[in-house]
């Protein structure tokens with residue numbers, strides 16, 4: 001399912017295709033896709049120009065003229081796909097945004113866990129446009145000041161060692177459990193947590209608080225570098241084809257996975273077999289020789 005690199009790929013695609021264009025009409029047919037508020041509320045965006053597309057963790061933040069923000073989360077199987085007005089409508093299309101010039105943006109989601117909603121600025125923000133740009137490095141954590149997103153930790157793509165150290169210090173939970181906890185770090189899921197732990201040479205089931213300062217520094221650097229490399233490769237598309245970019249094309253970072261779903265295959269660093277481990281309700285793939 002989509003994690004930060006996939007969301008970032010869709011974000012840049014959305015900005016390239018629709019930014020600066022005006023929303024002519026929005027139609028919502030999937031009641032579950034817009035479940036946080038009345039679906040009709042989305043129609044208040046009609047006539048407005050898309051002024052920017054931000055992202056925090058796995059959340060996409062479409063910013064409109066005058067300040068409103070529409071949040072999109074793909075969850076398990078959601079896809080945002082570009083289309084032209086006459087194109088056949090795919091099964092499981094739950095919302096269609098028709099732009100004045102760039103054609104349609106369609107939200108397709110077979111499993112219906114994904115969602116769209118309008119987020120209002122949280123208390124204390126004042127009346128200006130919401131600050132929805134990606135979290136700045138060293139910002140000290142926390143999600144955007146928007147309804148439904150304030151619980152999020154700092155964005156993983158720009159995580160610094162001090163923030164990560166503060167999040168892990170004293171915690172007895174397994175490292176992987178915290179890396180995928182969106183309140184701790186926004187954007188990392190099952191696939192990238194394993195790849196990040198491999199890159200940092202740390203065992204995913206180690207107690208998070210047992211990491212030395214140098215290890216946390218390495219972990220922060222690996223988090224940024226693995227996610228950045230995955231963005232260059234336009235994300236990971238697994239056998240289920242669940243993730244596609246705005247044009248319906250797969251990503252290619254799965255070809256660079258070092259450990260994820262590679263149990264029994266040789267580790268790219270030492271040649272010994274990658275192992276799968278189960279701890280609590282969680283699974284992880286790692287190399288027992290290379291990761292400590």
Ligand SMILES: [Zn+2]
Nearest residue numbers: 267270287290
């Ligand atoms: Zn190895």
